[in-house]
Amino acid sequence: MSQTSSRSDTEQGDGYFLRAERITKVYSDGTVALRDATVEIRPGEIVGLLGENGAGKTTLTKILSGLLPPTRGRVVSPRGQVKFASPREALDFGIGMVHQHFALVGTFTAVENVALSHERPFAPLTLSATRERLEGLMAESGLKVPLDVPVEKLAVGEQQRVEILKVLSQDVDLLILDEPTSVLTPLEVDDLFQLLRRLRGEGKAIVLITHKLKEVGSITDRVIVLRKGAVVGDVQMAEVTKEELAQLMVGKEIGTRAAQVVELSTDDIPVPISRHKEEAKRGSGVLHVENLSVAGDTKSQAVDGLTFDVFGGEIFGIAGVEGNGQTELVEALTGLRPAMEGTATIHEKNILGLDPRQIYKLGVAHIPEDRWVLGLVLPFTLAENAILGVHRWDQFRGPLSILRWGKINAHVRALMERFEIQATGPSAPAKSLSGGNQQKLIVGRELAKDPAIVIASQPTRGLDVGAAQYIRDTLVEMRDRGRAILLVSADLDEVLALSDRVAIMYEGKFMAVARPEELDRQKVGMLMGGVGVKG
Amino acid sequence: MTTTDVRPRGRWVRGVRRTLTGLHPALESVLAAVVGLLVGAVLMYIWGYDPWRAYWALLRGAFGGDYEIASSIARGVPLIFTALTFSICVRAGMFNIGAEGQMYIGAAAAVCVAYFQLPAGLHLLVGILFAAVAGAVWSLGPALLKLTRGVSEVISTIMFNWISRFLVFYLVAFVLVDPRQAQRTVRIPVSARFPILVQGTDLSYAVFMAVAFSLLVYVVLWHTAVGYEVRAAGLTPTAARYGGISIKRTMLLSFALGGVAAGLAGAATTMGLPPTYAIISGLPELMNLGFDGMAVAMVGRNHPIGILFAALFFGGLNAGGRVMQFYGSNPVPLEMVRVVMGAIVLAMAIPELIRLFPALAEAGRGLARTIARRKPATEEGA
Incomplete structure (x- = not known):
């Protein structure tokens, strides 16, 4: 299987509609979303754009449709180079995009x-x-x-x-659809696919962003696989199997699982996630969830009858493509979203229906997935943020509910030291901190609660390597001290490296629960894409 | 296709922008006051008045002597309360413009103490309590509508203002009316009046109540867990909920505390305002104090301590404006003072406006592009 479509092919390419050449996109915060990606779109073809979260699918399509300018590289058409100053110009050129959010x-x-x-x-x-x-x-x-x-x-x-x-x-020639089936019922999906086939018959080019392997198999002619911003595969659908695609999407098999060191597959981006872990000493059950169903904002059943336990001294990881119910699950367990049915207990005390503060009192720490929306009050100072959720605890609150700012500031200074938070002082506003330091502040605040269980949702998202590693180490340390950790992450390498048990979540259900040693990446890729694996 | 990044003038403009947007809030308020006064001066000049003489008169009338200073402070007192009403709710993330109506109700409740007798100090305290509770209860209407039915507090407080206005008109004319003086209500007995602080002026001990309440609000908001919850909910409701804070509770609390402040404004303008110590038919002593309080709150940057200074400034404008209209051969009408006030409030938005400039410029460029576009966006290939 060729890793990228060969150059000479595209050079003769008389029939292409649009070609993105060696596109690199670096966002202003330093995130590299695309690395030297070259893709070609041809009329009369349905192209699947496959990849995990953060692989660069959306960035690539935004560049094609004029929403974003590339940092390096260019977009060419047979008529010459094209530059779009706005989506409107791209539309005039014949490129239309249907976004996930209408x-x-x-x-x-x-x-x-x-x-x-x-x-x-x-x-x-x-x-x-x-x-x-x-x-x-x-x-x-x-x-x-x-x-x-x-x-x-x-x-x-x-x-x-x-x-x-x-x-x-608008008479478009290229139609880009971002995860079009995620909100549709199976019947509506069939209708949509029929329509796409008809449009292909009319000679239109269609790009379908997706992470569902099944769909790719049933509708696309060609698949472009992105991983960590690079094009790692550009293949005719007829020539590849789902297994091969899954492997391309999540990276190569790693032979060194036994050494407990995971390295990322592509050679040019070495981001090792290492973990020198002692064997898990599993303690008693902390979190017990039974038959839990939770409604989402658009889906009626975002979490669909889950049953699982998390024990002290273990990290229970939930892997999966985002939007498969992980957010709703965490929100239900932390009091932010009502559950529809089922039970959830911590040390045999019910937590469903309680408000977040009551749940924290039972020993829950919550590292939320969105630190700007949930985790921090950005205009507040470090000190004010450091007591969010624990501001009514006796150590911070004197008679008449007066806050003891002296003690709070001392607490913050201790946190800053212990968690290496770079800031000018307790009275610096949280928004002045870098993302990594903001996250360390949240982690520090939550772990200072001395919780029985830490529910960590995407704890390292958007952080640089150093900060991410620091936070992973901290979670492992908590585990080694006998705490239970529920880790939800879209970063597959992270989940596999840190967890003692891994669940793979797809459309509100666990496809499998296993020890990471028992899983190979291809299998995980299939499960994440909703394809069940036998045996 | 010109790039707009590197322009010689751009650096200067950006410099000004940085300076203005980085201004300390207090300086921003001072700057706004200066701009407001300048706009007033230009308008006076255009209409043929002498701005310098007018402002000199205004200044003398506001702060030219003990009597003037006392009057300015006296006029600032109710503004402190109504500004606090607005500010507390802004801190909680709401736009409560109901201070006006809550103040009317508070004033009417305060007048009720005329119907019974109590020892001197106690009578006063009971009156204050009446006004505070009445203001708080009146504020619960919009608050509960918001919490239970999601009614915007902006709409409901405006409605409640009208209801309370005509309700108090009615009370003044038919219920609380003084049988001997039909143009006003019964007078508050001496035992329930705030003592006069500076003889011969309007300034009563109500000013101490205003300052004390301001400090109380400051302590509550910045030094108690309850105030912490209110501010967190106002800034980032989602994070507050994550922190176990009940948004409904903080909303209710801030509305009620704001209602107490507005009620106290009503107490100050009846029990603490000589010589009438009553509500006059048509509410001339009360009218617009609630709305002016919003301007004071903005200039005071919604901070209880800032509000004290802003209220003194607005009180001075009011008191001095009265002098201005009698001064010299070509006196400036009182309305000009209100023009200045309006200009100041508008000028408060200047730093925000400057933050908007890049967006406006971008919109302008987009419009130009749209109009200019007649050919496809394809360029010659490289």
């Missing part, structure tokens, strides 16, 4: 929404012309949506169709 005005009808997308400043509004155009398009494409109902009253699948019609009405 850009529709809820109180407008389909006609009004489409007319809005055609709207130019100071040009007259053309509702009747838009309606004719839409009716024509609907007849042509077989897409049916009610035209005169406010779109907020439509089902999600219908809204997506409005979004697709909106893009089609």
